[in-house]
Amino acid sequence: MMIPQETRTVRVGLAGLGNVGAGVYKNVGRNSALIQKRTGADLQIKRVVVRNLTKARDVEVPADALSTDWRELVNDAEIDIIVELIGGVDEAFELVSTALQAKKIVVTGNKALLAERGQELFALAEKCGVPIYFEAAVAGGIPIIQTLQEGLVGNRIQSIHGIINGTCNYILTRMTQAGLGYKEALQEAQDKGYAEADPTLDVSGWDAAHKAIILASLSYGFWINPADVYVEGVDRVELLDIRYAERMGYAVKLLGVIRADGSGRVEVRVQPSLVPRSHLLASVNGSFNAVVVKGDVVGETLFYGRGAGQDPTSSSVISDLCDAAASLIYGFRHSGFVPHGLYGKPKPVDETVSHYYLRLLVDDVPGVLAQVATLLGERKIGISSVMQPEGEDTPPGSIPLLMMLHDAPLKAVKDAISAIQGLSCVREKAVWMRVEPLD
Amino acid sequence: MMIPQETRTVRVGLAGLGNVGAGVYKNVGRNSALIQKRTGADLQIKRVVVRNLTKARDVEVPADALSTDWRELVNDAEIDIIVELIGGVDEAFELVSTALQAKKIVVTGNKALLAERGQELFALAEKCGVPIYFEAAVAGGIPIIQTLQEGLVGNRIQSIHGIINGTCNYILTRMTQAGLGYKEALQEAQDKGYAEADPTLDVSGWDAAHKAIILASLSYGFWINPADVYVEGVDRVELLDIRYAERMGYAVKLLGVIRADGSGRVEVRVQPSLVPRSHLLASVNGSFNAVVVKGDVVGETLFYGRGAGQDPTSSSVISDLCDAAASLIYGFRHSGFVPHGLYGKPKPVDETVSHYYLRLLVDDVPGVLAQVATLLGERKIGISSVMQPEGEDTPPGSIPLLMMLHDAPLKAVKDAISAIQGLSCVREKAVWMRVEPLD
Numbered sequence: 001m002m003i004p005q006e007t008r009t010v011r012v013g014l015a016g017l018g019n020v021g022a023g024v025y026k027n028v029g030r031n032s033a034l035i036q037k038r039t040g041a042d043l044q045i046k047r048v049v050v051r052n053l054t055k056a057r058d059v060e061v062p063a064d065a066l067s068t069d070w071r072e073l074v075n076d077a078e079i080d081i082i083v084e085l086i087g088g089v090d091e092a093f094e095l096v097s098t099a100l101q102a103k104k105i106v107v108t109g110n111k112a113l114l115a116e117r118g119q120e121l122f123a124l125a126e127k128c129g130v131p132i133y134f135e136a137a138v139a140g141g142i143p144i145i146q147t148l149q150e151g152l153v154g155n156r157i158q159s160i161h162g163i164i165n166g167t168c169n170y171i172l173t174r175m176t177q178a179g180l181g182y183k184e185a186l187q188e189a190q191d192k193g194y195a196e197a198d199p200t201l202d203v204s205g206w207d208a209a210h211k212a213i214i215l216a217s218l219s220y221g222f223w224i225n226p227a228d229v230y231v232e233g234v235d236r237v238e239l240l241d242i243r244y245a246e247r248m249g250y251a252v253k254l255l256g257v258i259r260a261d262g263s264g265r266v267e268v269r270v271q272p273s274l275v276p277r278s279h280l281l282a283s284v285n286g287s288f289n290a291v292v293v294k295g296d297v298v299g300e301t302l303f304y305g306r307g308a309g310q311d312p313t314s315s316s317v318i319s320d321l322c323d324a325a326a327s328l329i330y331g332f333r334h335s336g337f338v339p340h341g342l343y344g345k346p347k348p349v350d351e352t353v354s355h356y357y358l359r360l361l362v363d364d365v366p367g368v369l370a371q372v373a374t375l376l377g378e379r380k381i382g383i384s385s386v387m388q389p390e391g392e393d394t395p396p397g398s399i400p401l402l403m404m405l406h407d408a409p410l411k412a413v414k415d416a417i418s419a420i421q422g423l424s425c426v427r428e429k430a431v432w433m434r435v436e437p438l439d
Numbered sequence: 440m441m442i443p444q445e446t447r448t449v450r451v452g453l454a455g456l457g458n459v460g461a462g463v464y465k466n467v468g469r470n471s472a473l474i475q476k477r478t479g480a481d482l483q484i485k486r487v488v489v490r491n492l493t494k495a496r497d498v499e500v501p502a503d504a505l506s507t508d509w510r511e512l513v514n515d516a517e518i519d520i521i522v523e524l525i526g527g528v529d530e531a532f533e534l535v536s537t538a539l540q541a542k543k544i545v546v547t548g549n550k551a552l553l554a555e556r557g558q559e560l561f562a563l564a565e566k567c568g569v570p571i572y573f574e575a576a577v578a579g580g581i582p583i584i585q586t587l588q589e590g591l592v593g594n595r596i597q598s599i600h601g602i603i604n605g606t607c608n609y610i611l612t613r614m615t616q617a618g619l620g621y622k623e624a625l626q627e628a629q630d631k632g633y634a635e636a637d638p639t640l641d642v643s644g645w646d647a648a649h650k651a652i653i654l655a656s657l658s659y660g661f662w663i664n665p666a667d668v669y670v671e672g673v674d675r676v677e678l679l680d681i682r683y684a685e686r687m688g689y690a691v692k693l694l695g696v697i698r699a700d701g702s703g704r705v706e707v708r709v710q711p712s713l714v715p716r717s718h719l720l721a722s723v724n725g726s727f728n729a730v731v732v733k734g735d736v737v738g739e740t741l742f743y744g745r746g747a748g749q750d751p752t753s754s755s756v757i758s759d760l761c762d763a764a765a766s767l768i769y770g771f772r773h774s775g776f777v778p779h780g781l782y783g784k785p786k787p788v789d790e791t792v793s794h795y796y797l798r799l800l801v802d803d804v805p806g807v808l809a810q811v812a813t814l815l816g817e818r819k820i821g822i823s824s825v826m827q828p829e830g831e832d833t834p835p836g837s838i839p840l841l842m843m844l845h846d847a848p849l850k851a852v853k854d855a856i857s858a859i860q861g862l863s864c865v866r867e868k869a870v871w872m873r874v875e876p877l878d
Contacts, residue, residue, distance in 0.1 A: 153758055
């Protein structure tokens with residue numbers, strides 16, 4: 001807010017010079033004068049740790065600044081801040097914990113590390129009296145961590161709905177807009193560099209789940225156990241359901257959903273979900289991310305931007321570097337993300353309640369709808385709409401039966417679907433997805 | 440980030456108990472335990488200044504905490520932070536400057552004050568060594584100030600396009616969705632409490648201009664003079680043009696536009712503008728606000744939420760109170776908003792370049808299009824599309840002629856339109872608006 005009185009040199013050790021690491025190196029250099037004027041910090045990346053010293057790279061790092069051993073960063077007394085961008089969990093945990101013990105401030109973009117071992121690392125950070133910054137771990141360039149920690153600090157968070165995996169959103173967007181099948185869309189995402197050669201972490205929903213765990217832990221002040229998170233990926237989404245959803249006024253998105261109920265129980269889940277086309281989230285396309293946060297004071301907010309990529313993610317790392325530099329210059333602040341225990345405990349996924357989309361392939365004979373409706377009604381599941389489209393490409397004597405179901409607990413819905421699949425008039429495994437009205 | 444070690448009581452003086460002030464009082468009380476756990480600050484609103492002690496209010500304030508003289512806040516040694524929510528410029532200036540001189544931290548939501556006298560106040564804050572926080576001054580509950588100061592601190596800001604006046608957006612939304620005329624929509628906004636009895640500041644575009652001045656000054660590090668801002672309101676928007684814009688794939692929105700060109704000149708303007716329907720901004724409806732920020736590192740981002748109202752705006756005030764409390768507990772930080780002078784000077788509005796929408800009422804005779812096109816071509820203004828809709832409700836012998844014009848400087852466009860209006864085949868004053876492709 002005010003004018004920095006003097007410039008302080010802040011030396012940074014960078015572990016990892018992959019896509020994001022190279023972006024950090026490039027952009028810190030490019031905007032260094034601006035950052036210095038704005039913050040009073042002259043950020044200097046003193047050493048860079050890579051796996052392979054001779055590999056060709058996008059950015060030019062002086063040879064004597066390169067190293068293959070991250071311990072050199074930890075042992076360098078001049079280095080104040082260590083940026084961890086090596087990915088993975090085990091080695092990254094060792095790096096971060098060793099850095100904290102050496103009283104180095106840590107900046108990381110490693111969502112898997114924080115989702116799986118964040119509780120230990122933040123406890124260690126407390127003990128060592130040095131902070132960890134992690135804006136880049138969730139939603140790329142979108143400053144959602146800071147927004148939750150500071151901008152919305154006066155709010156009880158009611159719910160978060162996020163499109164927080166750019167790869168999955170790209171795949172679903174291309175299926176929707178170009179009519180591609182899942183496999184074609186995935187191949188295209190790989191060809192364009194939006195998906196890894198092994199896309200499992202993304203398409204399984206687990207990358208999004210790691211981010212949802214971080215957002216939920218931040219919002220509710222207790223660490224979410226990955227075992228308490230319900231995760232489904234985009235790999236089972238069929239073009240047919242995207243088309244039916246469109247006809248019913250919905251888009252299909254992979255959503256991370258975090259929601260507290262009236263008794264303070266928190267659900268965290270990741271699933272392909274139907275989103276009303278009239279909601280902004282339905283228009284978030286390609287590799288973009290967006291996070292809708294509802295707070296008890298602020299109401300509905302949405303934060304949108306690129307969810308991955310060299311430059312956007314490095315924007316978040318640089319923001320953290322400036323925050324870390326301010327901690328050095330002006331002292332640490334204690335705020336925002338705390339296990340305050342004021343509210344929140346995990347909600348078993350079977351008890352989570354939502355609307356559902358259900359697609360069946362049934363015999364084209366009278367009485368089928370009544371049989372299905374009876375099984376739903378017996379479990380107190382209401383039907384909000386039914387569509388039985390004509391002239392579809394289904395086997396002779398069969399027709400699709402589509403239903404939108406009212407709010408119901410997952411357990412009741414799974415039970416009903418299991419019973420429905422037992423009906424002799426139902427030909428295939430039922431297809432069903434959550435519907436998020438977002439109202 | 441870390442756990443507050445102890446709780447510190449922070450005493451707040453609140454000047455103004457109108458809509459937002461009452462929200463601050465109510466919500467600080469409601470979420471006080473949560474705020475304390477998150478930040479280590481126990482926020483206590485010790486005194487509240489009102490104009491009328493006996494007026495009935497939404498919130499219950501103990502009678503002995505009320506006062507009609509803001510000097511009591513300044514002179515109270517126990518009060519650490521003064522929240523200015525009295526509005527207006529002159530008295531608010533006196534209050535804020537007196538508070539700064541008394542070393543009180545100031546939190547304000549007063550956009551007019553900052554846009555008109557911010558330069559003086561921030562200089563005084565520097566001199567006195569106490570900060571001013573002003574998240575609530577722009578875009579209600581959206582934490583856009585913090586985002587620019589911190590989240591995007593590593594970015595050169597390339598442009599900002601904002602829907603930053605909820606009243607105007609409500610009016611334009613109702614015209615678009617319900618086919619209301621401007622006056623009907625304004626009346627409805629007044630009936631619903633979205634517009635003041637005297638709506639001039641909103642509908643003239645000046646409230647949005649005040650906010651744009653703050654965003655631009657923050658982004659470019661020099662104070663924008665209100666005289667350098669080009670402002671048009673919604674009061675001249677006709678339903679007819681909204682309908683034509685829709686047919687051509689656009690929505691009409693009152694936009695604050697801030698943009699730096701390649702040579703570091705900054706334009707700041709507020710106008711009803713055509714926005715492509717495919718862009719998220721076109722779907723921001725009702726009293727919601729949204730700000731699109733493009734940075735050289737992060738790319739395109741968008742921040743959305745309620746732009747006004749008791750609760751959303753108080754969410755921003757509370758965020759500032761927590762930041763102010765952290766300043767007290769951990770010391771001030773100097774960062775973000777500084778007149779760094781690295782880039783940026785005002786760009787004369789006549790030199791600003793954009794696309795344009797142009798509507799003429801012309802004689803239905805051959806050769807008219809050629810005459811108009813010639814006058815545009817002579818000024819090097821390209822035509823990207825022409826629409827001459829049939830069967831419209833126009834006087835006998837006349838037809839509407841609609842054009843979308845390529846990028847051109849305002850001066851050339853004004854000059855061309857003046858020449859076009861001189862043609863004998865042109866019947867009425869031309870209607871024209873900027874088009875913002877947002878690509």
